[in-house]
Amino acid sequence: MIPLCVPEIRGNEWKYIKECLDTNWVSSAGGYVDKFEEDFSRYLNIKKAVVTVNGTSAIHLALKALEIGKGDEVVVPSLTFISPVNAIRYLEANPVFVDVSRDTFVMDAEKIEEAITPSTKAILVVHIYGHPVDMDKIMNIAKKHNLYVIEDATESLGSLYKGKHTGTIGDIGCFSFNGNKLITTGAGGMLVTNNEEIGERAKYLSTQTKTILDNGGFYHEEIGYNYRMPNILAAMGCAQLEFIEEYIKIKRENALLYNKLLKDVKGISVPAEKEYAKNVYWLYSIIIEDDFGITRDELIKELKENGIDSRPFFSPVHKMPPYVNYRYLDMSVTEELAYRGINLPSSVGLKKEEIKIICDTIRKFNK
Known part of the structure; x- marks a missing residue:
């Protein structure tokens, strides 16, 4: 059987993972977590990257960090994997579905404005199967109506829109490193943004809103999420990114x-x-x-x-x-x-x- 889409393992994956095993740094702490975030930011030429346990959690964090919540509307395509739509509902916000273009399969920017109401808070674009959405039109609409733009770039890592990486044009971009993606960590994701305040907020939420006290204890001021990526998976991500x-x-x-x-x-x-x-x-x-x-x-x-x-x-x-x-x-x-x-x-x-x-x-x- 010629498979649909399977991982390619050809670099330093064994070496980096073995280092994690040899040093016992296999969980959410360890040098490869920071390195993967830094290397990914550098590759995309973006200020902040936050590694997550999967692409869905990255989208959930993006919506949460932008304070999208109950009763808010988010414009989203219906031709997509269900993940971004589910993430909207995690926060009790409401998806509003728009059609796509026949030749590129992605959200039709010409059809977005008629979906906007006073309750609309964001546009969640999906660069499906790798082709970028027409982001200039999306950003102009968002500016006109004072909306956030979140890019689900989980299928488009490496794709460019007018020379810029998908995921780096809107307020927040989200990526997946599932086994069938361009590069993989087995499971994993990444949130990226040029707004460092939003990035820090997302990082804080992803680590159970944990504050370490002077005595080494943990303190949590609000509800957070256990969306951290283990060091052993980040090590694999660093190796994959090299290719x-x-x-x-x-x-x-x-x-x-x-x-x-x-x-x-x-x-x-x-x-x-x-x-x-x-x-x-x-x-x-x-x-x-x-x-x-x-x-x-x-x-x-x-x-x-x-x-x-x-x-x-x-x-x-x-x-x-x-x-x-x-x-x-x-x-x-x-x-x-x-x-x-x-x-x-x-x-x-x-x-x-x-x-x-x-x-x-x-x-x-x-x-």
């Missing part, structure tokens, strides 16, 4: 080969890359049109039977039981993409020969 530019280069080369082999196949729409964007192609994603000959789900089944893993696009969140009663606008593009979209194998270790096999197999079922 990030090489991984990005491979991802983009693979996407270009996919495009070359699939762009002329009738009934397939390959992913766009807007002039403002450099897409890391976290997952290489295509659309199966009516004239392909078989449906998206039929193609997934055929690929599996030929030893090729694939996955449908995310299901619309506004149609899931926890969210059917929340406000949404026209969702026609979201619902169409959820029906037609498919993610193809996208591992860094994917071989060129395997891409050719995948594309030849797809062509075989093109009727």
